[in-house]
Amino acid sequence: MNRATTLTIGSRVHEELRKLPSVESVLQNTEIQRSIEAKGRPLVVDTIRHVVEQARLEIETGLPCPALETLVERALAELETRDRPDLLSVINGTGVIIHTNLGRAPLSQDSRTAMDLAARGYSNLEYDLADGSRASRHLHAEDLLRRITGAGAGMLVNNNAGAILLALTALARGKEVVISRGQLVEIGGGFRIPEVMAQSGVRLVEVGTTNRTHTRDYESAVDEETALLMHVHHSNFRVLGFTQQVSLIELVDVAAQHGLLVVEDLGSGSLLDTSSFGLSHEPTVQEAIAQGADLVCFSGDKLLGGPQAGIIVGRTDLVTCLKRHPLARALRVDKTTIAGVQATLLHYLRDEATDKVPVWQMISLGVEEVLARATSWADRLSGLGVEAEVIPGLSTVGGGSLPGETLPTGLLALRVPSPDDLAHRLRTGEPAVVGRIEGGQFMLDPRTVLPWEEQDLLSALEQALQS
Numbered sequence: 122m123n124r125a126t127t128l129t130i131g132s133r134v135h136e137e138l139r140k141l142p143s144v145e146s147v148l149q150n151t152e153i154q155r156s157i158e159a160k161g162r163p164l165v166v167d168t169i170r171h172v173v174e175q176a177r178l179e180i181e182t183g184l185p186c187p188a189l190e191t192l193v194e195r196a197l198a199e200l201e202t203r204d205r206p207d208l209l210s211v212i213n214g215t216g217v218i219i220h221t222n223l224g225r226a227p228l229s230q231d232s233r234t235a236m237d238l239a240a241r242g243y244s245n246l247e248y249d250l251a252d253g254s255r256a257s258r259h260l261h262a263e264d265l266l267r268r269i270t271g272a273g274a275g276m277l278v279n280n281n282a283g284a285i286l287l288a289l290t291a292l293a294r295g296k297e298v299v300i301s302r303g304q305l306v307e308i309g310g311g312f313r314i315p316e317v318m319a320q321s322g323v324r325l326v327e328v329g330t331t332n333r334t335h336t337r338d339y340e341s342a343v344d345e346e347t348a349l350l351m352h353v354h355h356s357n358f359r360v361l362g363f364t365q366q367v368s369l370i371e372l373v374d375v376a377a378q379h380g381l382l383v384v385e386d387l388g389s390g391s392l393l394d395t396s397s398f399g400l401s402h403e404p405t406v407q408e409a410i411a412q413g414a415d416l417v418c419f420s421g422d423k424l425l426g427g428p429q430a431g432i433i434v435g436r437t438d439l440v441t442c443l444k445r446h447p448l449a450r451a452l453r454v455d456k457t458t459i460a461g462v463q464a465t466l467l468h469y470l471r472d473e474a475t476d477k478v479p480v481w482q483m484i485s486l487g488v489e490e491v492l493a494r495a496t497s498w499a500d501r502l503s504g505l506g507v508e509a510e511v512i513p514g515l516s517t518v519g520g521g522s523l524p525g526e527t528l529p530t531g532l533l534a535l536r537v538p539s540p541d542d543l544a545h546r547l548r549t550g551e552p553a554v555v556g557r558i559e560g561g562q563f564m565l566d567p568r569t570v571l572p573w574e575e576q577d578l579l580s581a582l583e584q585a586l587q588s
């Protein structure tokens with residue numbers, strides 16, 4: 122481009138910029154005035170500023186100045202979404218039950234009611250109603266945790282990573298913690314067990330190899346600097362072939378001989394036996410306690426099926442020590458979480474988890490039932506001229522639990538010209554729907570779609586397929 126053309130373009134841009142309507146002039150528009158009444162002046166002014174600024178950038182790239190009406194239209198469109206929260210409900214058609222990116226466990230009706238109740242007004246969160254005196258928030262879930270898991274004591278923190286951080290900081294800061302190289306795992310989202318352990322100020326002593334660790338490896342690593350032995354459940358991967366791991370029972374044995382503690386990170390922390398649902402056996406919290414772990418840490422929103430929380434159960438003296446640690450304050454749970462965890466735990470106490478806890482309802486759903494739902498969806502869509510069929514497939518538990526384990530399922534498979542396009546339209550629709558693409562088909566697994574979401578899902582599908 123020579124100098125003369127550059128100048129011409131420069132002056133054209135300059136001319137267009139001079140035509141750019143001011144924020145004031147957009148504000149005069151009657152529709153904009155009406156939206157000020159509905160949404161308040163600050164939000165509307167802010168939106169118009171944004172729209173005018175976008176137009177300025179557009180002009181600077183060489184485009185002509187948009188008309189005043191165009192700016193009004195853009196501002197009104199932007200106002201539609203600007204005062205809405207951006208955490209949206211999503212219908213999960215992926216068949217991954219504990220989908221971390223989609224918020225892990227959906228909660229039971231009782232849990233939602235309990236959380237709403239706790240949020241609505243005041244509660245006896247830290248108040249003894251009989252005595253009229255101050256009490257601890259830790260007391261609420263503790264009795265339930267004791268009764269269900271058989272542990273001496275229990276407490277809640279924000280999540281399992283927090284539970285591990287607190288346990289190690291309170292019990293082993295400045296000392297050594299022995300762990301097998303086969304258990305230095307990355308959980309997901311860049312979260313690595315050894316890094317959390319390092320944050321707690323303990324010195325990691327790694328023993329064994331990636332595939333094989335023996336009791337003698339622990340025994341030769343233990344010295345007067347050792348505070349505890351850490352055991353981490355392989356929640357999201359499997360080691361096959363020439364392998365050897367020291368079981369929790371064996372580790373407890375080694376610890377007992379040297380007067381050391383054993384902390385178990387169970388990850389998903391199931392309270393039910395997964396092997397009764399056609400899955401392999403995931404160690405339960407009750408088993409870990411019975412096998413002699415001094416403390417057991419697990420998540421509230423994986424196989425427990427409750428709100429995000431970290432749960433610690435174990436020896437009373439140790440849990441007391443954790444509750445008193447300053448870090449416990451930084452990791453403490455909110456009243457709504459306590460209410461939700463409590464309501465979820467009550468389902469287990471009443472032996473009704475498979476009927477009431479969504480994660481377990483989904484796990485225990487029979488394949489015939491899933492197939493029937495997929496078939497009814499296919500029938501409903503058949504009028505649209507879409508190639509919809511029901512095919513056998515697999516659902517997974519997800520959430521870093523039961524790696525490689527699957528549940529037979531029935532999938533609604535749609536053959537469309539562009540599955541990516543359909544997937545995008547469904548994700549950005551209202552409500553948002555997430556499915557999966559396999560073999561060039563767009564698929565939805567009814568197992569993870571909650572019964573009351575079905576009508577909305579079908580309307581979203583009809584809309585997306587027709588557009």
Ligand SMILES: *Cc1c(COP(=O)(O)O)cnc(C)c1O
Pocket residue numbers: 280281282283308353354355356357386387388389419420421430431520521
């Ligand atoms: C998921 C998981 C964690 C982290 O739990 P959060 O509740 O997400 O903090 C830690 N350890 C193991 C073994 C896990 O599976």
